[in-house]
Amino acid sequence: ARGTSDGDIAVIGLGRFGCHLAGALTRLGHEVLAVDRNPEQVQRWAPHLERVVQADATEEHALRQLGLTDFRRVVVAMGVSLEASVLTVVALTEVGVPQIWARATSDKHARILASVGAHHVIFPEAETGERVAHLIVSRMLDFIEFGDDFAIAKVPVPPSLVGRSLRDLGPERYGVLVVGAKLPGERFRYATADTRISKDTVLIVEGTIAQVQQFANLG
Numbered sequence: 423a424r425g426t427s428d429g430d431i432a433v434i435g436l437g438r439f440g441c442h443l444a445g446a447l448t449r450l451g452h453e454v455l456a457v458d459r460n461p462e463q464v465q466r467w468a469p470h471l472e473r474v475v476q477a478d479a480t481e482e483h484a485l486r487q488l489g490l491t492d493f494r495r496v497v498v499a500m501g502v503s504l505e506a507s508v509l510t511v512v513a514l515t516e517v518g519v520p521q522i523w524a525r526a527t528s529d530k531h532a533r534i535l536a537s538v539g540a541h542h543v544i545f546p547e548a549e550t551g552e553r554v555a556h557l558i559v560s561r562m563l564d565f566i567e568f569g570d571d572f573a574i575a576k577v578p579v580p581p582s583l584v585g586r587s588l589r590d591l592g593p594e595r596y597g598v599l600v601v602g603a604k605l606p607g608e609r610f611r612y613a614t615a616d617t618r619i620s621k622d623t624v625l626i627v628e629g630t631i632a633q634v635q636q637f638a639n640l641g
């Protein structure tokens with residue numbers, strides 16, 4: 423058997439979130455060890471993932487048996503069972519995993535995970551809910567918020583700006599900075615002062631949340 427290398431990542435809990443995460447990490451070129459307690463889930467994902475094993479991750483000896491002590495990064499991806507998620511984080515802390523990522527499904531859950539030793543807590547339902555709210559109420563095609571009131575959005579060019587160049591709409595006019603532009607069928611290019619804006623251009627803009635929202639809602 424091959425040894426564990428530094429890029430390897432273990433994903434525990436192959437529910438809806440965990441299976442997407444494991445697939446994405448695999449596509450990014452990482453060896454993924456996927457773990458689930460339920461034999462049916464293991465069978466279901468075995469054909470699609472490199473290494474899928476059945477184990478109860480709340481059991482410290484099971485983690486040792488799987489060699490999780492050699493992993494630098496482990497993700498606790500289950501959401502429904504708070505008990506399983508918290509006990510798994512505790513067990514991973516016991517075996518000394520240096521970077522434990524854990525998924526929370528509520529604010530309280532997030533606080534518990536942090537207090538029992540998770541190094542990174544993620545809250546996908548909250549993050550996705552907030553992001554999708556922006557997409558629904560504005561013309562934004564995508565939106566990422568970085569905290570401290572800074573955001574980047576993908577926005578179709580506002581109709582009133584068609585035919586202008588970026589020189590005409592610098593930060594001093596709309597607050598946002600246009601960093602990229604794309605025509606249909608082409609790739610995104612870094613925006614320059616001479617980038618011309620035609621009807622079907624899609625822009626990447628950055629600024630405060632209010633500025634980005636305002637720009638996305640320009641007529």
Ligand code: ADP
Nearest residue numbers: 435437438439458459460478479500501502506
């Ligand atoms: P999602 O909301 O992403 O569908 P779920 O919480 O429903 O997530 O899925 C959890 C997955 O984690 C299930 O496949 C379940 O079998 C698995 N699981 C639950 N408890 C354990 C455990 N102690 N050890 C390993 N896997 C577990």
